[in-house]
Structure formats: C-alpha cells, structure tokens
Amino acid sequence: MPTGPGEILKWDSRFFKKTIGRLNSREIDQAAFRAICSWARQNAMDCLYFLSRKKQLPFAPQQSEFFFYYLGRRVLLEKNPGAGTASHRSPGPFTIRPVQPSDIDSLEKISRQAFRETRFFKDPHLPEKKCQQLYGTWIKKSCRGMAERVLVAWGPQLPVGFITCHLLGPGEGQIGLLAVSETHRGRGIGGALLSESFDYFKNNGVKRLKVVTQADNQSGLNLYLKMGFKKKNLAYWYHIWREI
Numbered sequence: 001m002p003t004g005p006g007e008i009l010k011w012d013s014r015f016f017k018k019t020i021g022r023l024n025s026r027e028i029d030q031a032a033f034r035a036i037c038s039w040a041r042q043n044a045m046d047c048l049y050f051l052s053r054k055k056q057l058p059f060a061p062q063q064s065e066f067f068f069y070y071l072g073r074r075v076l077l078e079k080n081p082g083a084g085t086a087s088h089r090s091p092g093p094f095t096i097r098p099v100q101p102s103d104i105d106s107l108e109k110i111s112r113q114a115f116r117e118t119r120f121f122k123d124p125h126l127p128e129k130k131c132q133q134l135y136g137t138w139i140k141k142s143c144r145g146m147a148e149r150v151l152v153a154w155g156p157q158l159p160v161g162f163i164t165c166h167l168l169g170p171g172e173g174q175i176g177l178l179a180v181s182e183t184h185r186g187r188g189i190g191g192a193l194l195s196e197s198f199d200y201f202k203n204n205g206v207k208r209l210k211v212v213t214q215a216d217n218q219s220g221l222n223l224y225l226k227m228g229f230k231k232k233n234l235a236y237w238y239h240i241w242r243e244i
C-alpha cells in the first residue's frame with residue numbers, strides 16, 4: 001500500500017537522469033499540494049507525474065518552485081475481445097505473426113518515431129532524443145518478455161507494424177503499444193493487428209481488454225472505436241517540475 005503522497009519511479013529516474021515520481025491521488029487541493037511539495041523537497045524530486053481527474057486545478061499553486069505543465073487528455077477504452085465482430089479492411093500483402101528476434105531492430109525504428117502525441121514528447125523538459133529512446137527501449141523490452149505476446153505485421157521484406165499484448169489479472173488484458181510505420185499507414189494494417197490480438201486475448205480468457213491513448217490522437221482513437229472499444233474514463237496528464 002502506498003504511504004506518502006507518491007512514489008519514486010526508479011526506472012524513469014535512471015532513464016531520464018532526473019528524480020521522477022508519480023502522485024498517488026488524482027485530486028489535489030492546496031493542503032495536499034503543500035504536503036506534496038515538502039515530500040518532493042525531502043526526496044530532491046525534479047518531476048512528478050500527476051494524472052488528474054479534472055483538467056482545471058482546484059487551486060492556483062503559489063509560492064513554490066513547483067510548476068504544473070498540462071500535457072493532454074488520457075482516455076481509457078475497454079472491450080470484450082470475444083464479443084461482437086470488429087470489421088476492418090484487408091491489410092493486402094501484409095501478414096500478422098508473432099515477433100521473431102530478427103524483427104527487433106526494425107520494430108525499434110518504428111517505435112522511436114510513432115508516439116509523438118504522447119506526454120513525454122510534449123513535455124519541453126524532456127529531450128526529444130530521450131523520448132525516442134524511451135519508446136525504442138519499450139518495444140525492445142516488450143519483445144524480450146515484458147509483454148506476453150508481441151504481434152508483428154510483416155511486409156514483403158520487413159516488419160511494418162506491431163502490437164504488444166499483456167495479460168493482467170484473471171480475465172483482464174491490456175494493449176501496451178500499437179504502431180504502424182508512417183509509410184504503411186491507412187492500408188488496414190492497424191485494424192488487422194488489433195483483430196489478431198483479439199484472438200490472442202480471447203484464447204487466453206480475457207473478457208476485459210483495456211487500452212489507453214491520447215484523446216487528441218484521432219487515428220488511434222478512431223481505430224479503437226471502429227474496432228468496438230468504448231470510452232471508459234478521461235483524465236488529464238500533468239508533469240509537475242521543480243524549477244530552481
């Protein structure tokens with residue numbers, strides 16, 4: 001059980017070479033903010049990830065060295081992968097299959113470029129190169145066991161897209177990353193990857209499949225809605241930076 005107002009994220013801190021934490025609560029008022037500031041000072045924190053229930057903060061943060069950067073709306077969507085039929089266009093000559101070790105370099109290249117809509121790329125404190133490296137590392141780790149299954153869209157010579165599948169608690173699954181290379185978008189490959197993942201999740205007893213994306217990511221959001229996902233929750237990402 002979390003005790004303080006947040007937790008220090010060891011992996012993110014090491015990766016970005018900043019002390020980074022995540023706040024536990026989705027609502028903070030002036031009193032809670034004072035407690036957060038003192039916890040963050042004690043731990044020499046540089047940045048706190050804060051997923052807020054509301055876009056508008058209920059107070060104006062004052063007299064502190066901590067500044068709130070609003071980085072966009074996060075939408076959570078859900079679907080039963082075994083229910084209904086999700087129709088999508090044929091991906092033409094591209095086939096979907098589980099990842100092979102020889103795919104990983106190509107997937108890393110796709111991943112480094114694909115996720116520019118995310119809060120990391122939008123945060124002016126985080127260098128673009130590090131954000132690219134973050135998503136490159138994420139897909140590599142997914143292929144090496146962090147995800148239960150990675151499916152790849154395979155073109156005539158090279159992988160052109162991927163989806164990572166995670167099995168959570170009983171009956172629950174989550175899509176981690178989904179991307180198609182920029183030059184191959186709009187040909188039904190994203191839909192085919194999702195459709196194939198539904199079979200994987202269904203065969204593994206998943207009844208509640210979750211995915212998170214940015215509400216402003218029209219291509220991602222349209223694709224999920226078209227494939228039968230329903231919006232479940234909207235929240236607002238802030239990064240709180242200590243600027244001294």
Ligand SMILES: CC(C)(COP(=O)(O)OP(=O)(O)OC[C@H]1O[C@@H](n2cnc3c(N)ncnc32)[C@H](O)[C@@H]1OP(=O)(O)O)[C@@H](O)C(=O)NCCC(=O)NCCS
Nearest residue numbers: 114178179180185186187188189190191213219220222223
């Ligand atoms: C989202 C993404 C995976 C879609 O892949 P894709 O292969 O281009 O998708 P498809 O060709 O299968 O399109 C399926 C549906 O998605 C939606 N869609 C795809 N691209 C779209 C766009 N540029 N604008 C609006 N809707 C779009 C449409 O509903 C489309 O159906 P339609 O062709 O009948 O109109 C791809 O754009 C991508 O990699 N984006 C960057 C990473 C990302 O945002 N990932 C998802 C969120 S984490």
